[in-house]
Amino acid sequence: MKSIFVALSVLAYLLFAVVVEAAPDYYSILGINKRANEKEIKTAYRQLSKQYHPDKNSSPEAHDKFVEVGEAYEVLSNKEKRANYDKYGDPEGPQHHGGPGDFFNNMFGGHHGGQHGGQQRGDNSQLNLNLALSDFFQGKDMDFEVEMVNICTDCTGSGSSDGKKIKCKNCNGGGVVMIRRQLAPGFVQTFQSQCDQCQGKGSIVANPCKVCSGSGAKRGKRKYDVHIPAGFPRDGVQTMEGEGDAYPDIIPGDLHIVFKEDLSRSWGYRRVGNNLYRDEVLTAKEALGGGWERHIPYFDEIETEIKLSRNAQQMVRDGEIEVVQGKGMPFHNADGLDDDKHGDLFIQYKIVIPGGSKEAAGHVMRDEL
Structure with missing residues (x-):
């Protein structure tokens, strides 16, 4: 039995040496x-x-490079992860990879060396942000604050005002x-359970x-800045990994930011996919006689009408x-060959007669024809 355990331990060391790699050079990836x-x-x-x-970019290497750049930014834009990376070479800190003993535990489910497995992961959070249609059209950089649960800065998550803890007497x-627990006369079950006094x-x-009243966490504001690319889909989601509510001894979930369209700020346009739709009202005189011109507002920063x-x-x-043609929404999923690819704009004309109705307008137009 001992020889089997030794053999498994050696195997764990070898596998650990294979899977643990040095963190990439994030500074070089971003060129800074x-x-x-x-x-x-x-x-x-x-x-x-x-x-x-x-x-x-349709090159085969573009996807991998895009992911690599995103990973570098995620680490270097986070003060805590950047500090860990600069000091230990790992954004999660010196204990992220653990050791062969931890690897052994993960493989075989044991508690070798007094370790008790991985941490619990928290729930994901969702934040809805309302944007005008012009923001979806042009793209936008957004700075905003949101209230989340954060590790208490006064006690650094310990829950203690003086940093002192005492041994739990219950366990x-x-x-x-x-x-x-007695199951029946002469039959007693003995088992371990987590201490409810110290959790x-x-x-x-x-x-x-x-x-924080000893909880180690407290609600407070966080600041974020995000970039919405032109043509970003309505109800599109950007995920901020690890930015969910933070509690001591729990790995934070993700923060999902959902971008909603504020329909009250759409300038009379309706968006369907990459196309725009708009109703334009004409008088009976304009509809029958022609000879008119008008300018409607448009979302482009240069061509505003x-x-x-x-x-x-x-x-x-x-x-x-x-x-x-070409005056609809920018294509968010363009093929990379045409940066100015847009959908179309559909204008539907509505004829209005003073003192009449839409149905009456239709009868007038048919009679004239």
Whole structure:
């Protein structure tokens, strides 16, 4: 039996040596030096992410490079992960990879060396942000604050006002208690259970932190900045990994940011996929006689208006649709060969007669025809 255990231990060491690799050079990936500030990191990331985005770059290496750039930015834009990476070479800190003993535990499910497996992962969080249609059209950089659960800064998550803890008397510091249960006369079951006094930690806080009431976590504001590319889909999601609510001894979940369209700020347009739709009202005189011109607002920063017109005696029917090609939404999933690819704009004309109704307008137009 001992020889089998030794053989398995050797195998675990060999496998551990194979799977544990050095962290990539994130600074080189972004093309910056180790003294780069937050703005320089963000600028480098945006330039490279646009360069290697699979929607813009169809080369076989673009996808891998895009993922690599995103991973580098995730680490270097996070102060804690960056500090760990600079100091230990690993964004998760010195204990991230553990050792062969931990690897052995993960493989065989044991508690070798007193380790108790991985941490629990927290739930994901969702945040809805409302944007005008012009923001989806042009793209936008957004800075915002959101209230989340954060590790208490006063006690650094310990829950103790003085940093002191005392051994739990209920479990004698073991974190578990033995429970005996009689199943039937002469039959007694004995099993371990997590101590409900210290929640399995083996110690309790002597003087709870007054800021977080001993919980080690407290709700507070966080600041984020995100980039919405032009043509980003309505109800599209950006995921901030590890930015969910944070509690001591729990790995935070992700923060999902959902971008909603504020329909009250759409300038009369309706978005369906990559196309735009709009109703345009004409008087009976304009519809029958033509000879009119008007300019409707448009989302482009350079071409801020679109001209609609009819020559004299050029009739417009009620419900007639005019297609303005290439004036719809930008393609978010462009093939990378045409950066200015857009959908179309569909204008539907509605004829209005003073004192009449839409149905009456339709009868008038039919009579004239």
